[in-house]
Amino acid sequence: MTQPLLSVRDLVVSYDGGLPAVSNYRVDLLPGTLTVILGRNGAGKTSTLRGITGFLAHEAGTARGTISVRGEVVRRPGPLRLSKLGVGLVAERDKVFVNMTVQDQLRLVTSRRPDVEEIFEFFPRLRERxxxxxxxxxxxxxxxLATALVLLRKPSVLLVDELSLGLAPGVVRELMGHLRRLADERGLTILAADQAVHAxxxxxxxxxxxxxxxxxxxxPLDSLDIDAVLDAYLGRHER
Ligand SMILES: Nc1ncnc2c1ncn2[C@@H]1O[C@H](COP(=O)(O)OP(=O)(O)OP(=O)(O)O)[C@@H](O)[C@H]1O
Known part of the structure; x- marks a missing residue:
C-alpha cells in the first residue's frame, strides 16, 4: 500500500481555551493527490489547516494531535518544522506586498532565475503581469502570486486555504484547474479547504x-454519496 506523504490523527484546535473549533480531525494524503475540505462558514476548515501547520500563535489558538510526514511522527510540529519537511501553506487572504511588482516579490524568495522562469511557465499570466x-x-x-511564492520554496505538500474567496466562478475554476495540474504535472500533494463546492x-x-x-x-470522491452529504451539511442553496 502506498504510504501517505502527510497523515494527521486526532487533531483538536481550540481558541482561548474555549470549546474546540476542530475535533478529532484525521486525514491521509497520498502522494500526488488532491484532497478538498468542504464546509460552510465557521465549519473549521481554516482552523484545521492552521492546526496542521501550527500557525496559531497569533490567534491565541492551540492544537494537539499527531502529524506524520512520510511515515515519521513530527516531534514538536510548528510552522518552521513543517516548512523544513516540505509542507507549505497558502494562507487565506492573499499575503502579497501590494507595492512591489510581481517579479520583485518572486525574486525576494529566490535569486535563481530558472525557478522564476518555471513559475512563469506554469502561470503565464504572472509573466504577462x-x-x-x-x-x-x-x-x-x-x-x-500567493501560490507562486509558496511554490518557490519547493514544497512537496501544499495546503491551500480558500483560494476562491471573493472570486468569480470562472476565475475559481481556473485556479482549481491550476491545483489539479500541480498534482498531475508536478506530483504535488494538495489539501485545499474551500467553499466553492462545484469547482x-x-x-x-x-x-x-x-x-x-x-x-x-x-x-475518495467516487466512494461517497456526495449529493446526500452536501445536501445534509451545506444545504442545496449553497451548492
Ligand atoms: N482567531 C480566532 N479566535 C477565536 N475563534 C476563532 C478564531 N478563528 C476561528 N475561530 C472560530 O473557530 C470556528 C471555526 O472557524 P474557521 O475559520 O476555522 O472556519 P472555516 O470553515 O474556515 O470558515 P470560513 O469558511 O468562514 O473561513 C468558528 O467558530 C470561529 O468563530
Missing part, C-alpha cells in the same frame, strides 16, 4: 466535509 505592482493585480492573479469537486480525488468542527464525510 511581471512588472505590475501586486496591488493592481486582479483577485485571481493575486492568488496565483472543488470537479478537480478532487478525495473529499472531506466538515460541520461544526467535525468530519461528517471523508473518502
Amino acid at each position: 511581471r512588472a505590475v505592482r501586486a496591488g493592481l493585480l486582479s483577485g485571481g492573479e493575486r492568488q496565483m 472543488s469537486l470537479h478537480v478532487a480525488d478525495e473529499v472531506q466535509v466538515m460541520d461544526s468542527g467535525s468530519l461528517v464525510a471523508s473518502g
